[in-house]
Amino acid sequence: MKSQKKKKDAPSALEEQLSELEEKAAQREIHIHYDLLEASGLKLKGGICKINGEYHIFVDKRKPTVEKIDILEDCLNHPLPEDMP
Numbered sequence: 001m002k003s004q005k006k007k008k009d010a011p012s013a014l015e016e017q018l019s020e021l022e023e024k025a026a027q028r029e030i031h032i033h034y035d036l037l038e039a040s041g042l043k044l045k046g047g048i049c050k051i052n053g054e055y056h057i058f059v060d061k062r063k064p065t066v067e068k069i070d071i072l073e074d075c076l077n078h079p080l081p082e083d084m085p
Helices: 012-027 065-076
Strands: 030-035 047-051 054-060
Touching: 012 030, 012 065, 030 065, 047 065, 054 065
Parallel strands: 030 054
Antiparallel strands: 047 054
């Protein structure tokens, strides 16, 4: 019989902080994508980019909540790169 892995729930305070950052991004019209950032076995870093005039933040969905918060804070607490194509 296989043992099932239990998924650890993040503390609610961290989830609340993450939700607040997601709301802050939405207010600034920045889209957040949680995806597997891996291509051909290479793990991609993620971050902010501009696509068709809209800003998008890409975060690896496998990262712990604390790291997701750090990434979003880093992207949202700096001025947007207005000169991005």
